[in-house]
Amino acid sequence: MLQVNIQTSTKSYPVHIGKGAIQQLRDIIHGAEDSYTSIMVITDETVAQHHLDSFHEHTALEGIIEKIVPSGEQAKTFDVYKDCLSSALENKLDRKSLIISFGGGAVGDLAGFVAATYMRGIRFIQVPTTILAHDSAVGGKVAVNHPLGKNMVGAFHQPDAVVYDLDYLKTLPEHEVRSGFAEVIKHSLISDENFYYWLREEIQSLDKMNDSQLLEFLTKGIQVKGSVVAEDERETGIRAFLNFGHTLGHAIEAEAGYGKVTHGEAVAIGMLFSLQLSSQLLGLDFNREAFKIWLKNLGYETSIPAGLANEQLIERMKQDKKAVNNTIRFVLLEKIGVPALIEIEEKVLMMNLKKFVEEGE
Ligand SMILES: NC(=O)c1ccc[n+]([C@@H]2O[C@H](COP(=O)([O-])OP(=O)(O)OC[C@H]3O[C@@H](n4cnc5c(N)ncnc54)[C@H](O)[C@@H]3O)[C@@H](O)[C@H]2O)c1
Ligand SMILES: O=C(O)C(=O)C[C@@H](O)[C@H](O)[C@H](O)COP(=O)(O)O
Numbered sequence: 001m002l003q004v005n006i007q008t009s010t011k012s013y014p015v016h017i018g019k020g021a022i023q024q025l026r027d028i029i030h031g032a033e034d035s036y037t038s039i040m041v042i043t044d045e046t047v048a049q050h051h052l053d054s055f056h057e058h059t060a061l062e063g064i065i066e067k068i069v070p071s072g073e074q075a076k077t078f079d080v081y082k083d084c085l086s087s088a089l090e091n092k093l094d095r096k097s098l099i100i101s102f103g104g105g106a107v108g109d110l111a112g113f114v115a116a117t118y119m120r121g122i123r124f125i126q127v128p129t130t131i132l133a134h135d136s137a138v139g140g141k142v143a144v145n146h147p148l149g150k151n152m153v154g155a156f157h158q159p160d161a162v163v164y165d166l167d168y169l170k171t172l173p174e175h176e177v178r179s180g181f182a183e184v185i186k187h188s189l190i191s192d193e194n195f196y197y198w199l200r201e202e203i204q205s206l207d208k209m210n211d212s213q214l215l216e217f218l219t220k221g222i223q224v225k226g227s228v229v230a231e232d233e234r235e236t237g238i239r240a241f242l243n244f245g246h247t248l249g250h251a252i253e254a255e256a257g258y259g260k261v262t263h264g265e266a267v268a269i270g271m272l273f274s275l276q277l278s279s280q281l282l283g284l285d286f287n288r289e290a291f292k293i294w295l296k297n298l299g300y301e302t303s304i305p306a307g308l309a310n311e312q313l314i315e316r317m318k319q320d321k322k323a324v325n326n327t328i329r330f331v332l333l334e335k336i337g338v339p340a341l342i343e344i345e346e347k348v349l350m351m352n353l354k355k356f357v358e359e360g361e
């Protein structure tokens, strides 16, 4: 079992990571300095079906209130958010109650936002069950979606702990492994070329990753995220680098309809596009073709889904949270491990989108 400590300006907390980590949850809860009065676990239908019984068995927590929400992006809606608040009120959660998020990034973002806003904020613990959630469970960004934009209503609210049991990942379908692995690639590209080349060398197929590779890249990803969040919890500066690939990625997710393209698959396309911009605008020296072939071999789509118009994507990107005064800002790379936040003129963006679409055909 490994432990990574996350230290932000508002809170320090541990991430316990490894097979069987769930066994620690009971001790973490019972060992809390200020004890919890009641516990509500928020999970989704799929995770509940696969793992809720064993969650109860391993944690042996009494009187736990269950809230089961729809799976995937359907969880991150205003209606589901309100429904969770209603359940919390009906079950008399108070300011010393605990919310446990048991699931992937969608459940984590939703449950975290419920915890951030219920009675102006109560404590929560993240129990992630996807590869992607090595990213989402750490750092305290919690949110729901708005039809006009991804994660548009949210907060910064750090968990008390993250308990990441890698045994849960065994039931993940391959497209969800692919989605999560995109954020691992992101963490490598923004931080360290050794990490990136190590991944490219080691991971040639997503269904043949072994436990030690998994533990190694998830831990590295969490360390990268933790070090960025430690410096800039509320994204006044370098935290924006964690958004590499997301400006176009979020636009694709919203424009296609939430849940149609997984978050990580949209981010992978967004990273390829950002790398094209980086070569053109910052002179990045990077073998994009080799990167694209690797992505394709791992089963990623490398072009923007058919039917999404460039003009509409640009409109979406203007609403990105990094945009200032209607000016779109992208995270680009000067070198692997050296990201920069750069304003991009609309006409430059349009020209590059056209080129990207043509080259993808
Ligand atoms: N807050 C952050 O910092 C942050 C970071 C990255 C992504 N995100 C958000 O996270 C979301 C994506 O996360 P995700 O990919 O984990 O999504 P998710 O929670 O939607 O999970 C993906 C799918 O896998 C299923 N699933 C989850 N665990 C499973 C398991 N162990 N076995 C089988 N099926 C399982 C879910 O039911 C769902 O259908 C997006 O909404 C994205 O915006 C947030
Ligand atoms: O933690 C961050 O900061 C990130 O940007 C991580 C991203 O992977 C994640 O998708 C995040 O939810 C995006 O945040 P947003 O502020 O662009 O909605």
Ligand SMILES: [Zn+2]
Pocket (backbone or CB within 6 Å): 135, 183, 246, 263, 267
């Ligand atoms: Zn992301």
